[in-house]
Amino acid sequence: MRKKIIAGNWKMNKTIGEGLALVEELKPLIAGKAYVEVVICPPYTALYAISQVLGGTGIGLGAQEAFWKASGAYTSQISLPMLADAGAQYVILGHSETRGRFGVPEPELTPDLLRTFGETDAGVNIKAQATLAAGLIPILCVGETLSERQRGETDDVVRAQVLGALAGIAGAAVAEKVVFAYEPVWAIGTGETCAADEADRVCGVVRHAVEMAYDQTVAEAVRIQYGGSMKPDNAADLLSRPNIDGGLIGGASLKAADFAAIVTAAG
Numbered sequence: 001m002r003k004k005i006i007a008g009n010w011k012m013n014k015t016i017g018e019g020l021a022l023v024e025e026l027k028p029l030i031a032g033k034a035y036v037e038v039v040i041c042p043p044y045t046a047l048y049a050i051s052q053v054l055g056g057t058g059i060g061l062g063a064q065e066a067f068w069k070a071s072g073a074y075t076s077q078i079s080l081p082m083l084a085d086a087g088a089q090y091v092i093l094g095h096s097e098t099r100g101r102f103g104v105p106e107p108e109l110t111p112d113l114l115r116t117f118g119e120t121d122a123g124v125n126i127k128a129q130a131t132l133a134a135g136l137i138p139i140l141c142v143g144e145t146l147s148e149r150q151r152g153e154t155d156d157v158v159r160a161q162v163l164g165a166l167a168g169i170a171g172a173a174v175a176e177k178v179v180f181a182y183e184p185v186w187a188i189g190t191g192e193t194c195a196a197d198e199a200d201r202v203c204g205v206v207r208h209a210v211e212m213a214y215d216q217t218v219a220e221a222v223r224i225q226y227g228g229s230m231k232p233d234n235a236a237d238l239l240s241r242p243n244i245d246g247g248l249i250g251g252a253s254l255k256a257a258d259f260a261a262i263v264t265a266a267g
């Protein structure tokens with residue numbers, strides 16, 4: 001039986017003080033819910049401070065990205081040892097926003113600026129390998145844009161992202177550590193949600209791709225989250241589906257009551 005995992009991606013929101021206040025509000029709301037694994041992923045600046053107030057809560061701490069080198073002349077980058085030192089246990093990799101694939105139009109993001117995000121499948125793979133080597137858990141994001149869905153390319157895009165992310169990684173590590181998050185780009189931050197049946201179907205595509213790379217045992221062990229405007233009013237339906245093992249939550253993770261309601265729905 002795969003344990004549900006609900007992770008909150010705060011993105012570029014919350015100062016240290018605001019983040020601490022949110023965690024203090026959240027803690028009593030999800031206390032005792034051992035049936036679900038809960039992770040919060042604040043900005044880098046708040047990681048250490050928040051790690052200091054999570055002791056004994058069972059809430060895990062994650063970072064929103066990482067660089068694969070342990071140290072060196074890489075201005076602006078954050079290494080995995082630095083993240084571990086700050087208390088992180090998880091790392092989100094390959095989010096559509098780091099790939100430069102945004103669901104919501106951003107007028108100031110010209111094509112040249114979008115290329116500065118530019119994460120690739122190969123980049124996700126090398127970061128995933130480094131994350132596992134550092135003893136952290138990667139949350140690997142995959143998902144199609146609206147135009148790819150309209151062209152009937154969803155399954156091919158998602159499958160390629162999964163296989164690209166896993167290249168060279170041992171099956172045992174995938175089964176024990178790796179988490180996937182299926183996030184249809186067109187549903188991130190838009191208020192649109194993929195219908196539960198379709199979300200489950202594409203999570204099944206993710207699982208089948210893992211089976212293609214390894215075997216059925218690994219595929220049945222790996223956990224797959226759904227992300228893309230999961231909210232308290234649709235969480236129970238989504239989380240009841242056989243291939244959906246949790247959620248990677250954006251906007252709803254910024255409100256303690258909403259996030260706690262999603263955690264509760266995973267029970």
